[in-house]
Amino acid sequence: MGTAERRVAPEDDVVTPEAAPRGVQAPDRDVLAGEGVAVTERQLSSGEEERVQYQPLWIEEPARKRRLPDPVRTAAVRAVLIIAVTLIQAMVAFLCTLAGSWLAFPMVLSSVASTVLATWGVLDVWVTRQVWNQRNGVVSAPSSTARSLRRERRRARREARTAERTQERIRRRGGAGQLSHP
The missing domain is CATH 1.20.58 (Methane Monooxygenase Hydroxylase; Chain G, domain 1)
Known part of the structure; x- marks a missing residue:
């Protein structure tokens, strides 16, 4: 079924009903997710055909809260x-x-x-x-205190492992390279 639209004829200013072209029919019951409200632009003085643009009915926004575990x-x-x-x-x-x-x-x-x-x-x-x-743990937001605490613990563990490796190397060498007075 075509959508009847009224169009002004440029030569005699008579309004005549005319079926819309197949591509610009108004969505009936089968509205797709991307379609929305039809907005028509008419330029009758220059003789161009009118264009139909569809604006979405809603704009999807990302959820603010995370899904529950x-x-x-x-x-x-x-x-x-x-x-x-x-x-x-x-x-x-x-x-x-x-x-x-x-x-x-x-x-x-x-x-x-x-x-x-x-x-x-x-x-x-x-x-x-x-x-x-x-x-x-808590969600790691930039302002989260848990993130900075984890970072400090990780840094401390890394330094402890490095110090332990250094001491192990010194022990294997038999104390060579160790200062007599610390």
Whole structure:
């Protein structure tokens, strides 16, 4: 299906509907990711055909936060599922209480147990995140203190290894080249 557009004829200033060329049809339901809002430029006085430019509907920006580590994400999904089940149980317990059903008391008890379990799930996410950060260190941002501490430790280890190699060489030579008075 072509998109009908109105175009002014230069010779008699009459507006006539005309089908758009096949290449510049407005996207129907099959909008691709790169297509967006159509902006037309018309130059009717010079007799040139109008051009259609597509501007993107959105501009993708890189994510500001990094993705959660796998163990933390697993714990978070587990916690969300437990919380969802707890909320459903609480709602069923409330509705059973309103209806006067025999199921109300067991549902209230299971809701209390699920609340304890949901609290554990949230604490599990927090503890897992803390453990992961402790084991893998903080993200090395330029302002991070962990980076400078690691750099200092590396430099100290390098100097210690160099000093140890030097002492080993001196011992192998039998003390030759060593000053009598340090």
